[in-house]
Amino acid sequence: MSGKTRAKREDGLKARAILAQGNALGPDHTITPRGHPTIRSPTVRIRALTTDRGWPKRTSPHPTNMPHQAPPETNDLTTARTLLLEEVQTTLNAVDPTQLQTAADLILTSPRIFLYGAGRSGLALKMVAMRLMHLGLQAYVAGETTTPSLATGDLLLVASASGTTTSVLNAAEIAKKTGAKILAITTAPASKLGQLADAIVLLPAASKSDTAERASQQYAGSLFEQAVLLVMDTLFHALWKSGPQTSEELLKRHANLE
Numbered sequence: 001m002s003g004k005t006r007a008k009r010e011d012g013l014k015a016r017a018i019l020a021q022g023n024a025l026g027p028d029h030t031i032t033p034r035g036h037p038t039i040r041s042p043t044v045r046i047r048a049l050t051t052d053r054g055w056p057k058r059t060s061p062h063p064t065n066m067p068h069q070a071p072p073e074t075n076d077l078t079t080a081r082t083l084l085l086e087e088v089q090t091t092l093n094a095v096d097p098t099q100l101q102t103a104a105d106l107i108l109t110s111p112r113i114f115l116y117g118a119g120r121s122g123l124a125l126k127m128v129a130m131r132l133m134h135l136g137l138q139a140y141v142a143g144e145t146t147t148p149s150l151a152t153g154d155l156l157l158v159a160s161a162s163g164t165t166t167s168v169l170n171a172a173e174i175a176k177k178t179g180a181k182i183l184a185i186t187t188a189p190a191s192k193l194g195q196l197a198d199a200i201v202l203l204p205a206a207s208k209s210d211t212a213e214r215a216s217q218q219y220a221g222s223l224f225e226q227a228v229l230l231v232m233d234t235l236f237h238a239l240w241k242s243g244p245q246t247s248e249e250l251l252k253r254h255a256n257l258e
Helices: 004-025 074-093 096-108 119-134 164-179 192-198 222-241 247-253
Strands: 030-031 037-041 113-117 139-141 153-161 181-186 200-203
Touching: 030 247, 096 153, 096 200, 096 222, 096 247, 113 119, 113 164, 119 139, 119 153, 119 222, 153 247, 164 181, 164 192, 181 192, 222 247
Parallel strands: 113 139, 113 153, 153 181, 181 200
Antiparallel strands: 030 037
16 A cells, blocks of 8 residues: 555544544534534524414523513503503592692792602602703702702602602601701601601502502502602692793703703
């Protein structure tokens, strides 16, 4: 056997050995020309799955704690909308007008208004702060880096359904020590927050810990959070319409760096 023939035979044997090594490693591996194994990226295969309603099931690669469910029926959406509208209307109708009048007096007579709430209640009060600013009032959202310090005579407007939210109570206690007034929106007038407040707006809604669906069939504190925004929008509208300012004048104060 010549040297050239022997070399070809050895190359053939080496190639078979490399191929056998690749087969032993499995389908997700390949062998380089030098005989080194490499890992091939696995191919993701998505199987078409459908629910009994014909909707595709979730095939997200990311884990989720939410169990699979199909989109709601149209009737379910209509029922939910009706429920929300009825609950909000019932809650707003139950608000004492004299409490709103007191709240309006505090807002108009305070040199500066600071607003604070936790979670979704806080988001609602941020929208309230924007409307007070449109009226030309000095309104600040507590916790923002540009918010000044609270001073004697200022107004702290807070919202807490339970009246026991730790951060809201801390803010109220600081306001009390500073000599500022406190206006609290809550469902619990006998709570610690209610006792600290100079005035309250009582919303007969549910707190997030109320799971018995006595005051609302919505989840957690949804009704309270919705009512916070709407009762304060009611107050804003009344303040605006009782004054001389036009909508064009309010619009001039709207942010122009958007």
